[in-house]
Amino acid sequence: MPQDVTADDSRSPTHAELLSRPIAFIGFMGAGKSTMAELTAARLGREWFDTDRLVVERCGRSIPDLFAAGEQSTFRALERQVIAELLIGEPAVISLGGGALEDADTRDAVFEHAFVVNLAVSWDDVKAELPTLMQTRPLLQNRTETEIHELFLRRQATYRKAHMRVRVPRGDLEAAADYVLSALMG
Ligand code: S3P
Secondary structure, eight states, X not given: OOOOSSOOTTXXXXXXXXXXXXXXXXXXXXXXXXXXXXXXXXXXXXXXXXXXXXXXXXXXSOHXXXXXXXXXXXXXXXXXXXXXXXXXXXXXXXXXXXXXXXXXHHHHHHHHHSEEEEEOOOHHHHHHHHHHHHHHOGXXXXXXXXXXXXXXXXXXXXXXXXXXXXXXXXXXXXXXXHHHHHHHHO
Protein backbone atom coordinates (compact mmCIF):
# COMPACT_ATOMS: atom_id res chain seq x y z
CA MET A 1 0.00 0.00 0.00
CA PRO A 2 1.54 3.42 -0.89
CA GLN A 3 2.47 5.57 2.05
CA ASP A 4 2.42 9.38 2.22
CA VAL A 5 5.39 11.12 3.75
CA THR A 6 3.34 14.17 4.66
CA ALA A 7 0.58 14.17 7.24
CA ASP A 8 -2.63 13.77 5.29
CA ASP A 9 -5.73 12.58 7.10
CA SER A 10 -7.46 11.62 3.86
CA ARG A 11 -4.95 8.92 2.88
CA SER A 12 -5.85 5.27 3.26
CA PRO A 13 -4.58 3.67 6.45
CA THR A 14 -1.67 1.28 6.01
CA HIS A 15 -2.12 -2.37 6.86
CA ALA A 16 -0.01 -1.91 10.01
CA GLU A 17 -2.25 0.97 11.09
CA LEU A 18 -5.34 -1.12 10.50
CA LEU A 19 -3.93 -3.97 12.57
CA SER A 20 -3.42 -1.66 15.54
CA ARG A 21 -7.16 -0.88 15.54
CA PRO A 22 -10.05 -2.91 16.92
CA ILE A 23 -11.01 -5.55 14.35
CA ALA A 24 -14.71 -5.38 13.43
CA PHE A 25 -16.37 -8.29 11.67
CA ILE A 26 -19.31 -7.23 9.52
CA GLY A 27 -21.59 -9.24 7.27
CA PHE A 28 -25.09 -10.52 6.74
CA MET A 29 -26.99 -12.48 9.38
CA GLY A 30 -25.76 -16.03 9.62
CA ALA A 31 -22.35 -15.30 8.06
CA GLY A 32 -20.61 -16.64 11.18
CA LYS A 33 -19.31 -13.29 12.48
CA SER A 34 -19.55 -14.15 16.19
CA THR A 35 -17.83 -17.50 15.88
CA MET A 36 -15.10 -16.13 13.64
CA ALA A 37 -14.54 -13.08 15.85
CA GLU A 38 -14.25 -15.26 18.95
CA LEU A 39 -11.75 -17.62 17.30
CA THR A 40 -9.76 -14.72 15.83
CA ALA A 41 -9.61 -12.97 19.19
CA ALA A 42 -8.23 -16.12 20.84
CA ARG A 43 -5.56 -16.41 18.17
CA LEU A 44 -4.54 -12.76 18.53
CA GLY A 45 -4.71 -12.75 22.33
CA ARG A 46 -7.33 -10.01 22.22
CA GLU A 47 -10.70 -9.76 23.91
CA TRP A 48 -13.83 -10.61 21.94
CA PHE A 49 -17.02 -8.61 22.16
CA ASP A 50 -20.32 -9.29 20.45
CA THR A 51 -22.48 -6.19 20.06
CA ASP A 52 -25.80 -8.11 20.14
CA ARG A 53 -24.85 -9.64 23.49
CA LEU A 54 -23.75 -6.30 24.91
CA VAL A 55 -27.01 -4.63 23.86
CA VAL A 56 -29.04 -7.40 25.49
CA GLU A 57 -26.95 -7.19 28.68
CA ARG A 58 -27.30 -3.43 28.77
CA CYS A 59 -31.06 -3.20 28.37
CA GLY A 60 -32.01 -6.50 29.98
CA ARG A 61 -34.31 -7.41 27.09
CA SER A 62 -33.92 -9.86 24.25
CA ILE A 63 -33.56 -8.71 20.63
CA PRO A 64 -36.83 -10.45 19.58
CA ASP A 65 -38.57 -8.64 22.45
CA LEU A 66 -37.24 -5.24 21.34
CA PHE A 67 -38.21 -5.79 17.71
CA ALA A 68 -41.63 -7.23 18.61
CA ALA A 69 -42.33 -4.10 20.66
CA GLY A 70 -41.49 -1.95 17.62
CA GLU A 71 -38.35 -0.67 19.32
CA GLN A 72 -35.85 -1.22 16.55
CA SER A 73 -34.69 2.38 16.98
CA THR A 74 -33.96 1.71 20.68
CA PHE A 75 -31.97 -1.34 19.61
CA ARG A 76 -29.98 0.71 17.03
CA ALA A 77 -29.30 3.48 19.55
CA LEU A 78 -27.94 0.99 22.10
CA GLU A 79 -25.95 -0.70 19.35
CA ARG A 80 -24.46 2.68 18.38
CA GLN A 81 -23.55 3.35 22.02
CA VAL A 82 -21.84 0.02 22.70
CA ILE A 83 -19.93 0.18 19.42
CA ALA A 84 -18.71 3.73 20.13
CA GLU A 85 -17.41 2.53 23.50
CA LEU A 86 -15.68 -0.50 22.01
CA LEU A 87 -13.96 1.64 19.37
CA ILE A 88 -12.16 3.72 21.98
CA GLY A 89 -11.25 0.82 24.25
CA GLU A 90 -8.29 -1.55 24.14
CA PRO A 91 -8.21 -2.91 20.55
CA ALA A 92 -10.42 -6.00 20.68
CA VAL A 93 -12.12 -8.18 18.12
CA ILE A 94 -15.77 -7.24 17.70
CA SER A 95 -18.63 -9.03 15.99
CA LEU A 96 -21.22 -6.52 14.83
CA GLY A 97 -24.89 -7.24 14.24
CA GLY A 98 -25.56 -7.52 10.50
CA GLY A 99 -27.49 -4.25 10.38
CA ALA A 100 -25.27 -2.15 12.66
CA LEU A 101 -23.79 -0.21 9.75
CA GLU A 102 -27.23 0.89 8.53
CA ASP A 103 -26.87 3.63 11.12
CA ALA A 104 -24.79 6.39 9.49
CA ASP A 105 -23.04 7.47 12.70
CA THR A 106 -22.08 3.91 13.53
CA ARG A 107 -20.91 3.32 9.97
CA ASP A 108 -18.66 6.41 9.95
CA ALA A 109 -17.19 5.62 13.37
CA VAL A 110 -16.51 1.98 12.53
CA PHE A 111 -14.81 2.76 9.22
CA GLU A 112 -12.72 5.48 10.85
CA HIS A 113 -11.61 3.60 13.95
CA ALA A 114 -11.71 -0.12 13.18
CA PHE A 115 -10.12 -2.60 10.83
CA VAL A 116 -13.33 -3.61 9.08
CA VAL A 117 -13.46 -7.19 7.88
CA ASN A 118 -16.43 -8.42 5.88
CA LEU A 119 -17.22 -12.06 6.35
CA ALA A 120 -18.79 -12.53 2.96
CA VAL A 121 -21.50 -15.09 2.23
CA SER A 122 -23.25 -15.86 -1.02
CA TRP A 123 -27.00 -15.52 -1.41
CA ASP A 124 -27.12 -19.28 -2.00
CA ASP A 125 -25.58 -19.87 1.43
CA VAL A 126 -28.02 -17.46 3.06
CA LYS A 127 -30.91 -19.08 1.22
CA ALA A 128 -29.92 -22.51 2.50
CA GLU A 129 -30.03 -21.17 6.07
CA LEU A 130 -33.25 -19.19 5.65
CA PRO A 131 -35.58 -21.46 7.63
CA THR A 132 -33.30 -21.16 10.69
CA LEU A 133 -32.54 -17.48 10.13
CA MET A 134 -36.22 -16.63 9.80
CA GLN A 135 -36.91 -18.26 13.15
CA THR A 136 -34.04 -16.67 15.04
CA ARG A 137 -33.73 -13.18 13.51
CA PRO A 138 -36.75 -10.97 14.21
CA LEU A 139 -35.96 -8.70 11.28
CA LEU A 140 -36.60 -11.58 8.89
CA GLN A 141 -39.88 -12.74 10.35
CA ASN A 142 -42.93 -12.27 8.14
CA ARG A 143 -40.74 -11.35 5.17
CA THR A 144 -40.79 -13.05 1.81
CA GLU A 145 -37.67 -14.57 0.32
CA THR A 146 -37.67 -11.79 -2.30
CA GLU A 147 -37.71 -9.11 0.41
CA ILE A 148 -34.85 -10.79 2.26
CA HIS A 149 -32.90 -11.05 -0.97
CA GLU A 150 -33.43 -7.31 -1.56
CA LEU A 151 -32.16 -6.57 1.96
CA PHE A 152 -29.15 -8.80 1.31
CA LEU A 153 -28.37 -7.01 -1.96
CA ARG A 154 -28.87 -3.54 -0.47
CA ARG A 155 -26.44 -4.26 2.35
CA GLN A 156 -23.70 -5.44 -0.01
CA ALA A 157 -22.87 -1.83 -0.89
CA THR A 158 -21.69 -1.23 2.69
CA TYR A 159 -20.13 -4.65 3.18
CA ARG A 160 -18.09 -4.13 0.02
CA LYS A 161 -16.46 -1.03 1.53
CA ALA A 162 -14.75 -3.15 4.20
CA HIS A 163 -10.97 -2.88 4.42
CA MET A 164 -10.82 -6.62 3.82
CA ARG A 165 -13.30 -9.23 2.59
CA VAL A 166 -12.97 -12.91 3.34
CA ARG A 167 -15.13 -15.77 2.27
CA VAL A 168 -14.48 -18.62 4.64
CA PRO A 169 -14.91 -22.21 3.61
CA ARG A 170 -17.93 -23.78 5.38
CA GLY A 171 -17.32 -26.67 7.75
CA ASP A 172 -14.07 -26.68 9.65
CA LEU A 173 -14.25 -23.55 11.82
CA GLU A 174 -10.73 -23.82 13.21
CA ALA A 175 -9.31 -24.06 9.68
CA ALA A 176 -11.50 -21.12 8.66
CA ALA A 177 -10.16 -19.08 11.57
CA ASP A 178 -6.57 -19.92 10.56
CA TYR A 179 -7.44 -18.74 7.06
CA VAL A 180 -8.90 -15.46 8.38
CA LEU A 181 -5.86 -14.91 10.57
CA SER A 182 -3.41 -15.36 7.71
CA ALA A 183 -5.49 -12.99 5.58
CA LEU A 184 -5.46 -10.43 8.40
CA MET A 185 -1.71 -10.66 8.78
CA GLY A 186 -1.37 -9.86 5.09
C1 S3P B 1 -29.68 -7.71 12.62
C2 S3P B 1 -28.77 -8.70 12.81
C3 S3P B 1 -28.65 -9.45 14.08
C4 S3P B 1 -29.15 -8.58 15.25
C5 S3P B 1 -30.54 -8.05 14.98
C6 S3P B 1 -30.62 -7.24 13.70
C7 S3P B 1 -29.73 -7.03 11.30
O1 S3P B 1 -27.31 -9.83 14.32
O2 S3P B 1 -28.27 -7.50 15.45
O3 S3P B 1 -31.40 -9.18 14.93
O4 S3P B 1 -30.32 -5.96 11.19
O5 S3P B 1 -29.12 -7.57 10.34
P1 S3P B 1 -26.56 -11.01 13.49
O6 S3P B 1 -26.03 -10.41 12.23
O7 S3P B 1 -25.48 -11.44 14.42
O8 S3P B 1 -27.56 -12.07 13.25
